[in-house]
Amino acid sequence: MQSHQKEHLYKILVIGDLGVGKTSIIKRYVHQNFSPHYRATIGVDFALKVLSWDSDTVVRLQLWDIAGQERFGNMTRVYYREAVGAFIVFDVTRPATFEAVAKWKEDLDSKLTLANGVPVSAVLLANKCDQGKDNFKNHFTKMDQFCKEHGFVAWYETSAKENINIDEASRCLVSHIIASESDQMQPVEPDIVKPQILNSSKIASCSACFKS
């Protein structure tokens, strides 16, 4: 008997400042391990995660781990090409890395949009929550507001060290990508189609992913 399993291959970007934990999040997600030692990524690195999405769908995530220092280079346009989703990561113990989030998001939206001009789905990850939980608790309301203003579909506190919320964040991103595929979206250069701000009904429909 022939299998009717559907397969999706999605290119996902993992971006954010130096040392915020991008490589560690991917390592935890794909290889189920964690190392406390820091080795800066040079350029870009890749990993593949295969998900049994439901009984008849397999999702392959091609994760592009882009070095933090690349925001200051001119290769991001090349790396972003044909991505359909992104994680933007910051380190809850270093406020400067949160300040850089808006810059990463701007960089992303200025270089990559889907065919109907909508930005690719992006989820914000507040990483190293094993270290900064108490400092961060008071910011939940502000984070929801920040995400709406900057066009993130959701945000999660994560820890690559303690394996917190990484699977959940990924499922949220994938479900948004699958939902947006119904709009026949193909990534194109924004020179052809100008980026648009997500309309509020689109954001509201994502609110299930926002933490309360």
Ligand SMILES: Nc1nc2c(ncn2[C@@H]2O[C@H](COP(=O)(O)OP(=O)(O)OP(=O)(O)O)[C@@H](O)[C@H]2O)c(=O)[nH]1
């Ligand atoms: N406590 C804690 N440490 C973490 C966590 N995630 C990453 N780290 C540590 O933070 C440091 C930097 O992690 P990386 O994953 O290399 O960071 P990166 O964002 O890939 O860095 P670049 O390659 O420079 O862009 C390493 O020493 C990790 O062990 C976490 O969730 N909790």
